Amino acid sequence: MLSIKVGAAAVPPAVLAGMPRLRWGWAGAGLLALAASCGVGVLVGPVHIGVGTVVQTLVGGAVDPGQANILWSLRFPRVVLGVLVGGTLAIAGAAYQGVFRNPLADPYLLGAAAGANLGATLAIAFAPGTSVLGVNVVPLAAFVGAGAAVSGAYALGRSVTGLRSATGLILAGVAIAAFFNSIQSYVQQTQTSSIRQVYSWILGRLVTAGWDDVLLILPYVLLSVVAIYLHRRLLDALTLGEDEVTSLGIPVRRVRLIVVVAATLGTAAVVAVGGTIAFVGIIVPHTIRLLVGRSYRVVIPLSVLFGAAFLVLADAAARTVVAPAELPIGVITAFLGAPFFIAVMRSTRAAAL
Amino acid sequence: MRTHQPGASAKLAVRFGVVAFLSVFFAASCGGAPTSATSTPASRFPVSITAPGGATVTIPRRPQRVVSLSPSATEMLFAMGAGPQVVAVDDQSNYPATAPKTQLSGFTPNIEAIAAFTPDLVVAAEDTAGLVHGVQALNVPILIEPAAKNLDDTYVQIKQLGAATGHAADADSLVASMRSQVGSFVASVAKPARQLRVYHELDNTYYSVTSATFIGQVYKLLGLTNIADAAAGAAPDYPQLSPEYIVASNPDLIVLADTKCCQQDLSSVAARPGWRAIVAVKSGQVVPVDDDVASRWGPRIIEFMRAVALHVQQLEKQAA
DSSP states (O other): OOOEEETTEEEOHHHHTTSOOOOHHHHHHHHHHHHHHHHHHHHOSSSOOOHHHHHHHHTTOOOOHHHHHHIIIIIHHHHHHHHHHHHHHHHHHHHHHHHHTOTTOOTTTTSHHHHHHHHHHHHHHHSTTOEETTEEHHHHHHHHHHHHHHHHHHHHHHHHHTTSSHHHHHHHHHHHHHHHHHHHHHHHHHOGGGHHHHHHHHHOOOOOSTHHHHHHHHHHHHHHHHHHHHTHHHHHHHTTOHHHHHHTTOOHHHHHHHHHHHHHHHHHHHHHHHOOOOSHHHHHHHHHHHHTOSOHHHHHHHHHHHHHHHHHHHHHHHHHTTTTBOOOHHHHHHHHHHHHHHHHHHHHTTTTO | OOOOOGGGHHHHHHHHHHHHHHHHOTTOOGGGSOOOTTTSOGGGOSEEEEOTTSOEEEEOSOOSSEEEOOHHHHHHHHHTTOGGGEEEEOTTOOOSTTSOBOSOOSSSOOHHHHHTTOOSEEEESOOOTTHHHHHHHTTOOEEEOOOOSSHHHHHHHHHHHHHHHTOHHHHHHHHHHHHHHHHHHHHHSOOOSSOOEEEEESSTTOBOOOTTSHHHHHHHHTTOEEGGGGGTTTOSSSOBBOHHHHHHHOOSEEEEOOTTTSOOOHHHHHTSTTGGGSHHHHTTOEEEOOHHHHHOOSTTHHHHHHHHHHHHHHHHHHHO
């Protein structure tokens, strides 16, 4: 195969030799899993709505207006939002693991979660119920907070190490996250009346402003997913090591910057509407590595599909296991995700790690 | 329980009227209430009070420097006329406006900051961060009056605070007034032929209250069916409800106790996806209430109950 152009960077085919490519079987399995989880997501909930009604509603048939209202206003947008949030968190996690060549990297590594939490906490405590240009101020503040934290970490890491190594960047992210977390804790401590809302936000919840939230984040999610997908070969090349890749003429720092910006943009967008949902960005890419293969040409596309499927199922559980009450989705993702991940690790003997 | 002083009965009748008046008008300040410093002889002290937690607190003299770290207790103290004896209240005690609000926190109490007010009685709602131990070390009596589970708890707490501050008779008349008003509200609503459903909202992430809570029992007393009770298995007191369940339950009455925290009102509720189909939204039976009134267990519960009872009466008229 010829070398593939991505931006200005080309990856010599020899570099990718021996790394597995995505097989159609796995891509099909991913699509099937996503379709199945969406089916479950649409069909289960505290209000029972039968398959027939759902199909009738989708094709515009005559159904009970109450059930149609619940499906169109609440359940469909929630499932779609689950797809966007889950897919984006998983691909962003995979991208971070790739650029930092660190298995523990997740989308929150450079402070995105701490920034989003601080932004949301400030908005909930000091500007409740306000909106800017018709958009609720809480997601906006979370988006800005996440972006500010990662930009701060990037600027700090650059001033310290000149981005020669990823470690400086990671440590800058750790410092920024700790700093933002301390401010967030302080605000939460002094504004005791908003503690429950802040808590609810941090644990994550896909309760939406209907289709508005979906449309709000869709452009960022698409941009992020497409940009990371186009860099999957470069991420594979990066596994060779920074010096070696640089000697092949691949601009490592630029690749790292583009992928980090893309992943951060997507993460900030989905965190803004879903809260800082834990674990998806780390468990989904690693499960794919263990079960399918380590190549980013496998991990990146499959992370989108399985991440989306996983979060839609987790959300279905969040709104059914204690119905008609709800559980925070962050509780479900870690509670179901951790044992599953351990089972996968044990069954594969972790050889692929 | 202490008996009335014979000579004070005329004054008591006046005070009864004042208390009833105050509880009628939400915005009224208690600043004008007469003090009862002269009505209760100091010889009644020391008093011993057994707090709900079980510990007995002895108060040697009639307190003149009370520090309240509980907004509910602050409202009780001022409603019974013990306000002039209160020297400091915590940062959340925003009612009545005349209460001496300070930076003190009942949530993260600082013993030194409390000691700076040289209190002779401290009242709080919970023993957090070593509060009781710290205040006892100062040789100051401390009374913990925890969150009430029902109206009877509130009545007990009012009487305890009355005994502790030398206002036992005032506390008795306040409780009597509250009891009679609660009775009249309950009598004012017929038991509806059709069950009326209520949804009480604590914030815009759909946390609600079940009938097991202090605020939830008010709905129960007024004969309403609380939609959050179905979620009591998940969280017995304050479950977070699924929005599709709220829409499908189609409540007749929505009570918004998130007007201050989250600026919610009828139009913001109607703008939520799918909520326009709810009968309470269609008919405008969305009641905004003061978050504080609906989250405390003080005398202002009467105002809250009056507001809800009025809407229940309207709903019953519509249904008839």
